[in-house]
Amino acid sequence: MTPAARVAAAIEILDRVLGGTAAEAALIGWARASRFAGSGDRAAVRDLVFEALRRRDSLALLGGGRDGRALMLGLLRTDEANPDEFFTGTGHAPAALTEKERASGGSAQAADLLPDLPNWLWPDWQASIGQRALPLAHAMRARAPVWLRVNPRRASVSAARKALAQAGIETVEADALPTALRVTAGERKIANSEPYREGWVELQDLSPQLACASLPLAQGARVLDYCAGGGGKALALLSREDIEVTAHDAAPKRMADLPERARRAGVEVTLSPPAKLGGDYDLVVADVPCSGSGTWRRTPDAKWRLTRAGLDQLLAVQSQILDDASGLVRDGGLLAYMTCSLLDAENGEQISAFTGRQPQFVEIERQSWSPEDGSDGFFLALLRRGAGGR
Structure with a gap:
């Protein structure tokens, strides 16, 4: 053409x-x-x-x-x-x-x-981001970089980079996380490359990699990936420590490829249907459905399809998931709430409302990333259930 x-x-x-x-x-x-x-x-x-x-x-x-x-x-x-x-x-x-x-x-x-954002959303964006609202909106107009996560159970960072280079895929290490590689050339060769097929690397944006790397893990811990989707976070956590991970999603078909991906990565994940979750997990990770405003560089039509009514519906779903997931955390255990959103209504305001409803949970850490420092926009709040708080 x-x-x-x-x-x-x-x-x-x-x-x-x-x-x-x-x-x-x-x-x-x-x-x-x-x-x-x-x-x-x-x-x-x-x-x-x-x-x-x-x-x-x-x-x-x-x-x-x-x-x-x-x-x-x-x-x-x-x-x-x-x-x-x-x-x-x-x-x-x-x-x-x-x-x-x-x-x-x-x-x-x-x-x-x-700003190249929906007019109705612009006030919310400004309120959430403040003085950086317009520059960050403009940052969302650029094409997003491609990131890989090195799986240390299969290869070292240096070995993975060498094998990728041999396949025509050039990378650089992230300063904040050496196992995160930004692809600078050959991105369309990744899916057919040997390092990818053999589980040495996985496609995963930098910000969720940083979020997963920050979660405390103890050997043998029982972890639930509550909104697992394709299972990227489950695999990222399993690459760090010998833990027991159960993956759950309201739409189990989203997890269809996870067993094969886990096999390639050299780990095991238990898939749980909705009725058999159990409870008393040491860590429950809830990467909830959201507006995806932090990822609109990758899915730009999504920002134009989002409506106020759609956002309100997402807020209600997020609130319900927080309440449901909280009941699966053991006394003294952790709940990690995540979104790929930059909007405070989906992030800090949800956590404030949740701790108001569930005072047995105390927020112990909060982090956020934007395209300016973490590739995609992402939010993490880590909460602990107080002993005897059920």
């Missing part, structure tokens, strides 16, 4: 997304209908679509409209490319620009004042 044809494809996909289709579904639908597109074409089109969604409002201002065509015009203007070289109307390129389109669009200065 030519660069112009890729722009045309991105316009088609963006129009579907702006019409209500989830970005991943729109991309998959286009790929299935476009067998002529190679892997490089699909990756390039995906990058164009996600870049446009990260910066939807500012690109709409620059492009003079809110459809896919205007967003791509705004993106080309942002990149200081000549739109007439892409909008030619020949071959598979988009139709030539009209005079109205050439005259459309606001200034770059005005566009840079926009």
Whole structure:
């Protein structure tokens, strides 16, 4: 595909997304209908679509409209490319620009004042983040880096980096956590690389790696990963210490790949159906469903699909999970509440409300990360159940 044809494809996909289709579904639908597109074409089109969604409002201002065509015009203007070289109307390129389109669009200065967040959410964002609200919103417009977690049960950091390099995957170590590797080249080769297939490394963002590394673990501890999903946190904890981990999720199908991933990693995880959780765990980890506002660089269409009603529903779910998970913690045990959100309503306010309802729990630690210091936005509150507090 030519660069112009890729722009045309991105316009088609963006129009579907702006019409209500989830970005991943729109991309998959286009790929299935476009067998002529190679892997490089699909990756390039995906990058164009996600870049446009990260910066939807500012690109709409620059492009003079809110459809896919205007967003791509705004993106080309942002990149200081000549739109007439892409909008030619020949071959598979988009139709030539009209005079109205050439005259459309606001200034770059005005566009840079926009946070590229939903208008209704902006006051909450400002209240949660304060003076860094706009810079952090702008940081969310950049593409997120890819991170790997080295599994010390399978390989040392140096051995993993060497094997990755041999597979064409370049990495650098994180200053805050040596077992965390940021991928600087070859990210699309990871899934088929030997270090990944053999369980030497796992894909996991830096901030949840830091959160898991900060949790206190004692040999033989009984740990419950209460909202396990794919099980990344369970595997991260098992890589650190010889512990017993049970993984639970309200939708067990999300854990379907976990047994195989655990086998590759050289550890064992017990999968628990909802009715057989038991109790008295030393540590319960609850990475709850949330807005995902800390990960919107990776799933940019999610921020435009979130509504106030949707956020309120998530807050209610988080509150219920906290109450349910707290009953599974032994006296003197720990409850780790996690979100990948930057909004205080999902973070500190939830913990304050929970300790008000459940005074037997005392918060002993709180940490948060943002794209400025931890790649994805992430929140961790660690609470202890007081002895005799049931």
